[in-house]
Amino acid sequence: MRDTGHIGVKALIIDDPWIGLILCGEKTWEMRRTACRQTGRIGLIRKGSKQVVGVADLAGSLPPLDSAEAYRAAEPKHRIPADRQARAFADGWRRPWLLGNAQPLERPVPYAHRSGAVIWVNLDPAVAEAVAAQIGVPRAPQPKSEPQSQIHQAASKRPPPTVLQPASGRRLRIQGWIDGDVAYLPLSQGNIRNNHFYLRSILDFFPPDGIGGSDETQRAARPVTVRYQPGTTVETDIAGENRANSEKRSSHYFFRNRSPIKDFFARSGAQEGDTLVIRRENSHSYTVTLEKTSAV
Numbered sequence: 546m547r548d549t550g551h552i553g554v555k556a557l558i559i560d561d562p563w564i565g566l567i568l569c570g571e572k573t574w575e576m577r578r579t580a581c582r583q584t585g586r587i588g589l590i591r592k593g594s595k596q597v598v599g600v601a602d603l604a605g606s607l608p609p610l611d612s613a614e615a616y617r618a619a620e621p622k623h624r625i626p627a628d629r630q631a632r633a634f635a636d637g638w639r640r641p642w643l644l645g646n647a648q649p650l651e652r653p654v655p656y657a658h659r660s661g662a663v664i665w666v667n668l669d670p671a672v673a674e675a676v677a678a679q680i681g682v683p684r685a686p687q688p689k690s691e692p693q694s695q696i697h698q699a700a701s702k703r704p705p706p707t708v709l710q711p712a713s714g715r716r717l718r719i720q721g722w723i724d725g726d727v728a729y730l731p732l733s734q735g736n737i738r739n740n741h742f743y744l745r746s747i748l749d750f751f752p753p754d755g756i757g758g759s760d761e762t763q764r765a766a767r768p769v770t771v772r773y774q775p776g777t778t779v780e781t782d783i784a785g786e787n788r789a790n791s792e793k794r795s796s797h798y799f800f801r802n803r804s805p806i807k808d809f810f811a812r813s814g815a816q817e818g819d820t821l822v823i824r825r826e827n828s829h830s831y832t833v834t835l836e837k838t839s840a841v
Contacts, residue, residue, distance in 0.1 A: 600676065622641070
């Protein structure tokens, strides 16, 4: 039997019909809004089932598709039907996550679903063992506990943020990234100066019903709670595209209630190059802290 490698402890949540197409080998691009830094063998979870239903090899992600023509040409890989592609492209589902060697499980393995997990699930060791047993390979070795100082050193070695090269005369844009229930968002000088930060690159981290349109008349159906440490706690939605005028689309997404950000930046001593750490407490509650990565 082909050696499929170690089974990790992460599993990706995928909705129907896409997960079915992946498991039967007909879909190798899972389209997402953000980049993926995870690689290796992962579990696959059918959304809403609370079960691991398969495994696959994940090879990170590609740059986002930059045109409707490129989207159409890639249909054999992402399998999004032609009549849904325009909406998917406009909503930002442009970045291919690369999946291969998908294998369904004969007996889906249940797991305890943590509230707020919408993209990744960290599987308990027993669940990972049960998945590995069905495909005849060992679970990936678990890391030994490390002293706190070593944990901080490891955190400082995270990959640098992705910098998108702009067209001539335009500013650089820095991409954030998502790791399970934590998102990381590097700060630019413009963020500090204008007391804001953009969420487009980590939009998958937030619930769809918490994302509204560009003005007050287009508020989302359900706000999210954001706790700034140090600072205050507010309820807000995410301001996004102008839903009343498709020709005036916002290029950014941000928390509509920006009033606490100036105070948070001042009290935390935020500087260009520092990183916002946004932790998901549950599906509609988040805590924002600052990781100092700039020179002192």
